[in-house]
Amino acid sequence: AQTVTQSQPEMSVQEAETVTLSCTYDTSESDYYLFWYKQPPSRQMILVIRQEAYKQQNATENRFSVNFQKAAKSFSLKISDSQLGDAAMYFCAYRRESGSARQLTFGSGTQLTVLP
């Protein structure tokens, strides 16, 4: 079974600074996707960024980028120029692409606080 581990239950960052959230996963599959979701106080889940495992290039979305290390099974999220609106719970998630089931497996989350 696949597992996703987020070892930082809480993180804080000063506004305008950069922060990196860690995620590791365990799988024997070669074809899969990785995601970062954001859950603000409203509890609405919002997709931040996604990475296909077969792509070596790290995904970027504006101020958000990932460091994908496939051999190490590591998938960290970097938030640059942090803003107050970035404060939220962040979940790392894994989804395999083989077989019939493609459900997401989530980590336990990292609560990010942005300090003004």
Next chain:
Amino acid sequence: DGGITQSPKYLFRKEGQNVTLSCEQNLNHDAMYWYRQDPGQGLRLIYYSQIVNDFQKGDIAEGYSVSREKKESFPLTVTSAQKNPTAFYLCATSYTRDYGYTFGSGTRLTVV
């Protein structure tokens, strides 16, 4: 606007009662999912369905039941067999081979 509607937003259940959480989508997505969220544990999969009239158990299906009679609807029933049902429940949808999920706004269930 296309989206997912979960209702009600808040639900209170008495001990021994069954309750049903609604999830309706107009995105024409094939797959639908139910997740449970507890503090410090992330999201855990309860049930999922990839086509109408078919569904599969997730990691924590005990005490829950679902149906998928229409593509648009995937209701979740929390039965009296679920011993600790107080949690936040999220419904999600996706195309079978789409990149990610679209989530509803959730239902907070509390046992009173």
